[in-house]
Amino acid sequence: MAKQKGMSQKEMYESITNKIVEALEADNGSEWVKPWRTLIGNEVRSIDNRQYHGVNQMILNAHQYYLPNSDRCSSKIWGTYKAFKRHGFQIGSEQYQKHADIFYFKVLKVKNKDKSKEKGKDVYDKIPMMRFYKVYNGGQCENWVEPDKQEALVAWTDDQHCTPIEDRLAELKPKLVFGENMAYYSPITDHIGMPNKEQFDTPVNYYATLLHELTHWTAPRSRANRQNDLLTVGMSEFRHSYAFEELVAELGATFLSSHYNLSNDTAMRQCHIPYLKSWLKGIKEDSKALFKAASLAQKSSNFILGIVPEWEKAKEESDDEQVEQNQQLETAIA
Numbered sequence: 001m002a003k004q005k006g007m008s009q010k011e012m013y014e015s016i017t018n019k020i021v022e023a024l025e026a027d028n029g030s031e032w033v034k035p036w037r038t039l040i041g042n043e044v045r046s047i048d049n050r051q052y053h054g055v056n057q058m059i060l061n062a063h064q065y066y067l068p069n070s071d072r073c074s075s076k077i078w079g080t081y082k083a084f085k086r087h088g089f090q091i092g093s094e095q096y097q098k099h100a101d102i103f104y105f106k107v108l109k110v111k112n113k114d115k116s117k118e119k120g121k122d123v124y125d126k127i128p129m130m131r132f133y134k135v136y137n138g139g140q141c142e143n144w145v146e147p148d149k150q151e152a153l154v155a156w157t158d159d160q161h162c163t164p165i166e167d168r169l170a171e172l173k174p175k176l177v178f179g180e181n182m183a184y185y186s187p188i189t190d191h192i193g194m195p196n197k198e199q200f201d202t203p204v205n206y207y208a209t210l211l212h213e214l215t216h217w218t219a220p221r222s223r224a225n226r227q228n229d230l231l232t233v234g235m236s237e238f239r240h241s242y243a244f245e246e247l248v249a250e251l252g253a254t255f256l257s258s259h260y261n262l263s264n265d266t267a268m269r270q271c272h273i274p275y276l277k278s279w280l281k282g283i284k285e286d287s288k289a290l291f292k293a294a295s296l297a298q299k300s301s302n303f304i305l306g307i308v309p310e311w312e313k314a315k316e317e318s319d320d321e322q323v324e325q326n327q328q329l330e331t332a333i334a
Contacts, residue, residue: 035205036183036195047079047087047138056102062189063100063137075138075146076179084141095140103132160203165211165260172304174217183209185216192217204262208253211304215252216245218300226296244293251290251297256304 044060045051052060063073078100081091108127115123138144169176175191184193192213200206218224226248302308 035201035209036199037201044076044078046135047077047083047089052078052102056104059102060100060135073137073139075144077138077147078135079138080133080135084136084138089138089141089143091136091140092142095136098140099134099136101132102135103130105130162203162207162260162262165207168304168306169214171306172214174214183213185213187219190217190220204257207260207262208257211256212249212253214304215249215256215297215300218252218303219245224296224300224303226300244289247289247293248296248300251294252300252304255297255301259301259305 044057051057060078079087081096084091105128108129109124110127112123112125138146175189177191177193178196180193180195182193183195185191186193192210194210194213197203197206200209219226226245
């Protein structure tokens with residue numbers, strides 16, 4: 001549903017919200033389907049082609065994207081010094097001290113002499129032992145050659161790129177990290193993780209997902225300042241505030257998709273409605289929650305689009321006048 005000629009930004013937001021309510025009421029149980037395909041090899045893994053899991057995966061992602069000395073951690077492939085050497089690669093001497101520490105638990109079987117004597121057979125205790133390993137990134141090798149990546153799933157043509165969105169991203173300068181198998185915003189590192197464009201079946205799905213994460217990106221105090229807003233709408237409980245934030249982000253993506261002429265009613269039903277409905281259940285299908293979230297999504301969308309609402313302009317003008325009056329008063333007193 002694109003913005004109609006003569007419709008104000010506020011009227012557009014209200015129209016979309018009403019459309020969503022109508023679609024939610026009419027929905028017959030459709031389920032959200034992830035709009036991108038998972039690529040094998042897009043996760044961090046060892047040079048021996050074994051995947052890292054849990055905390056180790058988090059540690060290596062941290063080194064790759066935002067820890068100091070991460071400029072050479074350009075590959076998804078990691079390994080010990082000996083493992084790289086075994087495969088014919090050499091860690092650069094200046095890189096040797098720049099390693100990541102990962103760990104794994106090994107279970108040791110130790111014979112329990114007392115129990116073995118009591119039972120008349122060997123009895124073993126299992127003792128977990130944690131071992132640390134120093135691993136390096138493929139990008140730290142002097143002769144590193146990145147393994148061939150899977151071919152693009154969908155080839156984009158020039159006319160499928162939304163230039164206004166790309167231009168606005170260049171102005172906002174969010175930190176975008178592509179090549180993931182999931183889409184997310186990390187408030188700790190203030191970066192957005194995204195699958196590659198080619199993993200999405202349609203440009204609409206790619207941009208809708210990106211705009212969803214970009215709405216999350218507006219939450220900090222320096223942008224749309226949503227942390228305080230979540231408390232004022234009574235969303236202090238974690239699982240409720242998380243579900244509510246997802247509603248805000250998806251509504252923001254819906255508003256922005258409409259602004260950029262990406263979606264129509266059919267696309268909205270297929271792309272946004274099942275996702276919105278899944279998170280609305282998370283806050284016990286509170287009928288008011290959608291409208292509360294829509295208000296905050298409007299605030300975030302305005303920030304992304306660089307729009308200053310009329311009431312905010314009036315407030316700024318009023319504040320400026322008050323400052324000028326105070327200055328005049330101070331001059332008169334002096």
